[in-house]
Amino acid sequence: xxxxxxxxxxxxxxxxxxxxxxxxxxxxxxxxxxxxxxxxxxxxxxxxxxxxxxxxxxxxxxxxxxxxxxxxxxxxxxxxxxxxxxxxxxxxxxxxxxxxxxxxxxxxxxxxxxxxxxxxxxxxxxxxxxxxxxxxxxxxxxxxxxxxxxxxxxxxxxxxxxxxxxxxxxxxxxxxxxxxxxxxxxxxxxxxxxxxxxxxxxxxxxxxxxxxxxxxxxxxxxxxxxxxxxxxxxxxxxxxxxxxxxxxxxxxxxxxxxxxxxxxxxxxxxxxxxxxxxxxxxxxxxxxxxxxxxxxxxxxxxxxxxxxxxxxxxxxxxxxxxxxxxxxxxxxxxxxxxxxxxxxxxxxxxxxxxxxxxxxxxxxxxx
Amino acid sequence: xxxxxxxxxxxxxxxxxxxxxxxxxxxxxxxxxxxxxxxxxxxxxxxxxxxxxxxxxxxxxxxxxxxxxxxxxxxxxxxxxxxxxxxxxxxxx
Ligand code: SF4
Numbered sequence: 001x002x003x004x005x006x007x008x009x010x011x012x013x014x015x016x017x018x019x020x021x022x023x024x025x026x027x028x029x030x031x032x033x034x035x036x037x038x039x040x041x042x043x044x045x046x047x048x049x050x051x052x053x054x055x056x057x058x059x060x061x062x063x064x065x066x067x068x069x070x071x072x073x074x075x076x077x078x079x080x081x082x083x084x085x086x087x088x089x090x091x092x093x094x095x096x097x098x099x100x101x102x103x104x105x106x107x108x109x110x111x112x113x114x115x116x117x118x119x120x121x122x123x124x125x126x127x128x129x130x131x132x133x134x135x136x137x138x139x140x141x142x143x144x145x146x147x148x149x150x151x152x153x154x155x156x157x158x159x160x161x162x163x164x165x166x167x168x169x170x171x172x173x174x175x176x177x178x179x180x181x182x183x184x185x186x187x188x189x190x191x192x193x194x195x196x197x198x199x200x201x202x203x204x205x206x207x208x209x210x211x212x213x214x215x216x217x218x219x220x221x222x223x224x225x226x227x228x229x230x231x232x233x234x235x236x237x238x239x240x241x242x243x244x245x246x247x248x249x250x251x252x253x254x255x256x257x258x259x260x261x262x263x264x265x266x267x268x269x270x271x272x273x274x275x276x277x278x279x280x281x282x283x284x285x286x287x288x289x290x291x292x293x294x295x296x297x298x299x300x301x302x303x304x305x306x307x308x309x310x311x312x313x314x315x316x317x318x319x320x321x322x323x324x325x326x327x328x329x330x331x332x333x334x335x336x337x338x339x340x341x342x343x344x345x346x347x348x349x350x351x352x353x354x355x356x357x358x359x360x361x362x363x364x365x366x367x
Numbered sequence: 368x369x370x371x372x373x374x375x376x377x378x379x380x381x382x383x384x385x386x387x388x389x390x391x392x393x394x395x396x397x398x399x400x401x402x403x404x405x406x407x408x409x410x411x412x413x414x415x416x417x418x419x420x421x422x423x424x425x426x427x428x429x430x431x432x433x434x435x436x437x438x439x440x441x442x443x444x445x446x447x448x449x450x451x452x453x454x455x456x457x458x459x460x
Contacts (some may be wrong), residue, residue, distance in 0.1 A: 057400070082384055108395075108397070149398075175380060176397060217452060217454075218452060218454050218456075220454065279418070363376070
């Protein structure tokens with residue numbers, strides 16, 4: 001039994017389906033998967049069980065959560081449990097009427113992701129003419145006084161637009177602007193040579209963001225997340241494994257982060273077969289990287305271990321081949337040279353057209 | 368913030384919720400929340416747009432008689448600054 005940890009946030013990935021066609025989306029999206037989505041009653045039970053465990057924030061995400069036609073009901077039930085309910089969406093299959101309905105049922109806030117402020121670029125990246133519809137969705141949110149977060153995943157091709165992202169967020173009166181650099185996992189890792197900004201890019205963007213943060217203080221929160229390739233120490237990924245977050249994927253698999261099941265050798269359970277509390281406390285997958293016992297050297301004796309928990313397990317696995325090693329983003333980690341050489345490559349390569357685009361809206365991009 | 372005229376009011380994005388795990392109130396807003404102690408909860412409950420900051424201080428003095436006015440008004444000022452900073456008060460910018 002493990003009663004030491006309390007989850008605060010449930011990330012409910014309601015569906016893999018999505019109307020956007022980002023060509024290298026990491027979500028499985030064939031129709032076979034659709035049939036495996038867990039049903040309304042299961043989600044409602046999961047919300048209840050999560051609330052009993054201590055969860056106070058609920059992120060409804062996907063795929064595109066608007067494609068679930070029980071979304072209104074799920075929002076209503078979440079609100080009845082007093083969960084602070086955030087909808088994380090591309091903003092695309094939305095109408096003013098539906099957003100009004102969701103607001104009335106108790107939706108607390110909405111997060112809309114954009115890829116570019118330049119309509120044509122944005123549409124090319126998303127593979128569909130979505131930009132104007134996103135703009136409408138943002139305006140509807142603010143007209144309904146629904147707190148709006150604008151989420152941008154930054155990479156080399158759009159980082160030069162940072163001032164435009166800020167201007168757009170101000171224009172639509174967003175409450176919060178997240179300028180989060182891509183996490184180089186999955187497809188983004190394969191395309192890192194084309195996506196990773198240079199140190200100069202990052203320095204400049206960070207300065208612009210910091211200026212906006214000061215100027216807009218109290219009106220709009222501006223969050224800039226530096227890619228961990230340019231920080232001395234790793235991110236405290238998910239604020240620690242199995243510490244504050246539970247992700248439940250469309251098929252009902254409960255996970256410490258949305259990619260945890262891609263790490264071989266870990267076992268995770270489904271909410272259709274177990275109570276969430278049992279999974280949270282007993283799952284060997286959740287317990288594998290919890291606390292400090294598992295920590296490798298040099299994390300074991302490092303002062304920062306309570307801050308970053310040794311960094312991202314998925315990054316350790318994908319770059320080092322072993323999820324139990326320190327995140328190579330750390331300058332103290334034995335594998336840090338892999339990060340250094342990627343940085344050096346970013347400094348050398350000229351602008352290569354980006355063929356691959358990240359799907360946002362998984363509710364994790366800022367973490 | 369002017370003590371005699373400003374009437375603090377919570378922004379619409381925040382929701383006050385009792386947390387039965389900690390027996391405290393939580394102020395929730397997108398992505399995160401603040402765990403409130405008793406004084407902070409009392410202040411938040413008075414941020415309805417009805418009361419000026421001076422009046423909020425008066426209210427608190429009545430319930431915490433043993434603390435000096437100076438101390439209470441400093442606590443209120445500091446806490447309201449925290450809220451304003453995070454955009455949790457309406458029109459505070
Ligand atoms: S050595 Fe480990 S704990 Fe210390 S900063 Fe690096 S990753 Fe974090």
